[in-house]
Amino acid sequence: MDPTTTPLPPHLRPVLEARSVWISDVHLGTRDARADALLEMLASLKAGTVYLVGDIIDGWQLRKRWYWPPSHDRVVQRLLHLARHGTRVILIPGNHDEFLRPYAGLMFGSVELRRDIVHTTAGGAQLWITHGDAFDAVLLHAPRLARLGDTLYMASLRLNRVLNRLRALTGRPYWSLSQYLKGRVKSAVNHISRFETLLASEARRHGCTGVVCGHIHRAELRLFRDGQGTLYANCGDWVESQTFLTEDEDGCLHLYVWTEVGAQELRRLEVRPGRVPSRTARPEAVAAREVLDTV
Ligand SMILES: [Mn+2]
Numbered sequence: 001m002d003p004t005t006t007p008l009p010p011h012l013r014p015v016l017e018a019r020s021v022w023i024s025d026v027h028l029g030t031r032d033a034r035a036d037a038l039l040e041m042l043a044s045l046k047a048g049t050v051y052l053v054g055d056i057i058d059g060w061q062l063r064k065r066w067y068w069p070p071s072h073d074r075v076v077q078r079l080l081h082l083a084r085h086g087t088r089v090i091l092i093p094g095n096h097d098e099f100l101r102p103y104a105g106l107m108f109g110s111v112e113l114r115r116d117i118v119h120t121t122a123g124g125a126q127l128w129i130t131h132g133d134a135f136d137a138v139l140l141h142a143p144r145l146a147r148l149g150d151t152l153y154m155a156s157l158r159l160n161r162v163l164n165r166l167r168a169l170t171g172r173p174y175w176s177l178s179q180y181l182k183g184r185v186k187s188a189v190n191h192i193s194r195f196e197t198l199l200a201s202e203a204r205r206h207g208c209t210g211v212v213c214g215h216i217h218r219a220e221l222r223l224f225r226d227g228q229g230t231l232y233a234n235c236g237d238w239v240e241s242q243t244f245l246t247e248d249e250d251g252c253l254h255l256y257v258w259t260e261v262g263a264q265e266l267r268r269l270e271v272r273p274g275r276v277p278s279r280t281a282r283p284e285a286v287a288a289r290e291v292l293d294t295v
Contacts (some may be wrong), residue, residue: 018254021050025054026237026239027056029057030057035072038242059097095133115130117129121250122249127208136195197252200224209231209272211265212232219241233269241257
C-alpha cells in the first residue's frame with residue numbers, strides 16, 4: 001500500500017490549527033452532504049473563530065423530503081460543542097437555509113447568527129463575509145428558475161452517485177459529473193466569473209479588502225487584477241469538493257481540500273490591508289451596477 005494515501009488513525013492526524021475557518025454549502029438534510037468527512041475535519045480542528053458561510057442545512061430539500069441521519073446530527077452537535085468551548089461560531093444563512101435569516105443578529109445557543117459580517121485578519125485586513133446568493137444574477141431576477149436549477153443540480157449529483165458506484169465496481173477512480181458539467185457549460189463559466197467580479201466589487205463598496213463567500217460550490221482564493229488587488233475567496237462546498245478556507249496566526253489565508261489523509265493545502269495567499277476607495281468616487285459600485293445591467 002502506498003504510505004502517502006493510507007489513512008492515518010484520527011489520533012495520529014495532525015491537528016489543524018487556525019485563527020479562523022470558513023465552511024459553507026454543507027447541505028445537511030440531503031444525501032449528498034459529506035457529513036462524515038466534515039466530522040473528521042471538525043474533530044481535528046482547533047480554531048479561534050468558525051464562520052459557517054451559508055447553506056449548512058438544506059431547508060429546500062428537507063421541505064420536500066425529510067432526511068436527517070445521525071451523522072448530520074453529529075455535525076450540528078460538534079459545531080454547538082465548539083461554540084460552547086471557546087470557539088466563536090458565526091452562522092451566516094444562505095439561500096437554502098434562508099429560514100434562519102429572520103433571526104440574524106440573535107444568538108442560537110452560543111452560535112451568533114448574522115446576515116453578513118466583516119472579519120479583521122491578524123494583519124489588519126478587513127474581509128466581508130457573506131453567502132453570496134443575493135448577488136447571483138439568476139436568483140436576483142428569477143427565484144423560481146433558481147429552484148429549477150437547484151433541482152437539476154441535485155439530480156446530477158444523484159446520477160453522479162450511481163455513476164461512481166459503477167466506476168468503483170469496475171475499479172475506476174472517482175469522477176465528478178457535476179464538476180464536469182459545470183466546467184463544460186460556457187454560460188456557467190461566464191456566470192461564475194460575473195459572480196466573482198460582482199462579489200469583489202461589493203467587498204470594496206463595504207470598505208473591505210476582499211470577500212469570503214460560498215454559494216456557487218467552487219472553491220477559490222485569489223486576488224483580482226483590478227489595480228487594488230481585491231481578494232476573492234470562496235470556501236467551496238461539502239457535497240462534492242470537501243474544501244474550506246483558514247486563516248493562520250500571521251493573517252495568511254489557506255485553501256484546503258479534505259482528503260482521506262487529512263487536509264491538503266491547495267493554495268495560500270497573504271492578505272494585506274488594501275486601499276479603501278473614497279466614499280465619493282466609488283468606481284466599484286459603478287462597476288457592480290454595470291455587471292448587473294448586462295445580465
Ligand atoms: Mn447557496
